[in-house]
Amino acid sequence: MAMLRAFFAYYRPWMGLFWLDFGCAVVSGLLELAFPLAITGFIDHLLPQGNWTLTVAAAVGLLLLYLVNSGLMAVVVYWGHKLGINIETEMRARAFDHLTRLSWRWYDRARTGKLVARVTRDLEEIGEVAHHGPEDAIIAVMTFIGAFALMFLIHPQLAYIVALIVPAMLALIVIYGGKMTQTWRAIYARVGDFNVRLEEALGGVRVVQAFGNEHHESALFASDNRNYRATKLEAYKIMATVSALQYMGLRLVQVVVMVVGAWFVLQGSLTTGGFVGFLVLVGVFYRPLEKIAAVIETYPRGIAGFRRYQELLATEPEIADAPDAIPAPALRGDIRFQGVSFAYDATRPILQGIDLDIRAGETVAFVGPSGAGKTTLLALLPRFYDPTAGRITVDGIALDRMQLNSLRRQIGLVSQDVFLFGGTLRENIAYGRLGATDAEIMQAARQAQLGPMIETLPEGLDTIVGERGVMLSGGQKQRVAIARAFLKNPPILILDEATSALDSQTEREIQAALDALAVGRTTLVIAHRLGTIRHADRIVVMAGGRIVETGPHEGLIAQGGVYAGLAR
């Protein structure tokens, strides 16, 4: 019930459309009922009179009614679907909006393929139900009762006979409707599996080929494909049974009415017109049953989709602005970690009791063995994750006191694996600050040492970089990330140096660009290269989620501890 209320809330902005669609559908349903009556009158009263003028007039009148009805039907099809797609669009926008806000921790466990299915297929089904659901259900009930009433009016005994067959039909519809619901749920799950597999196999196709594992992937895909086929076949089996039963049911009623009705005609209790009208009414009366079956078939799909949609919207972003959060002032970049601990899952602590003061403008290099928690520690600063204990402040303001967006706008991030969008170089660099001018973009590109490369490209900044930037080299992608950071111009910078080996020329260029970028900013570097470490004001050595040493390069070497070991 609460779910239905939530569902109908989406109709609110489109009530005008709803009533238009609904009104037209109701009138059209009533007109459908009028036709059998018109035919009865035509046969019983007009034909015996032999008055052709009246007959032609009646035919023209009937034609006009049909014309009106076809117009109404066109309105229902177009405006009704418009109502559905409006609701679907609104829901899709909300779903996407919400998805972009969910936290990293949530995405750590999410499967992109399933999410894509939610935003596309699920919502398409909801849109269909949003249109057909109320309209079909109410009109079906209305014409069903109306047709029945007219049958009684024409010939009560004959109507009783029809009424005897109806409960059996309804029972079948309900039973098979239930089966259909279950099958649709299974199909949904299969589609989800499918999308996940596709997304991963195609996204990772280069890895698949590099390992020569095409057959392996094909076999996995074939298994999902077969499961999907089997589930769909199950659904088609039910559909086939339902349509055969429906067809047979209708014919059965028609034949019974034909035989029994003929008998009543011979007896004189039913006119010929009444007889023909009754036969036509059987068809009209039967259509709502089919509609109810259709509602029973589509409704579960929409409801299953809507339930998942609601679940998605109910997932609160783990990290969001506190109600009293303030916009971050222009930050200088004094960073303080106080007793910070963190775990991705409760069983395994990743960071333990981190205490660290970083002065504005300082460059600090983080070093330590793989898995020591360097990346994790720095992911806490833009609040991609919140610490499980302790406190982090910038300029004395706790991170969670500041509005997320205003904080993140002041932190630049150049990570190991640079993500590029499939557009042009210009768009990718401009991502650093949407709305930057061409001159600013070009300047950032030059600062990131991309200038010479851009000048050799025939399309310059308008060169397409390919999906995820596949048409660029690793070094070029790094430089695009650096250009983004130049454009963003934040007071705080996090650099996660690429571990992949770059040739020494490229490495020197990138190092020069990074050095230029770091000027005048608080810079935290996860360092893998000696060059970077030497440039740092201070080195923080991490191991097992703790800080084990801090100090300048020479001091740490002299100390002869972990760092001295690493440096050797």
Ligand SMILES: Nc1ncnc2c1ncn2[C@@H]1O[C@H](COP(=O)(O)OP(=O)(O)OP(=O)(O)O)[C@@H](O)[C@H]1O
């Ligand atoms: N999203 C995540 N969910 C769960 N565990 C994670 C996640 N990211 C990292 N870890 C785990 O946290 C630990 C610390 O990883 P982190 O990436 O911070 O180390 P690092 O010091 O940066 O290593 P590297 O130098 O190899 O990049 C690792 O054991 C890793 O398996």
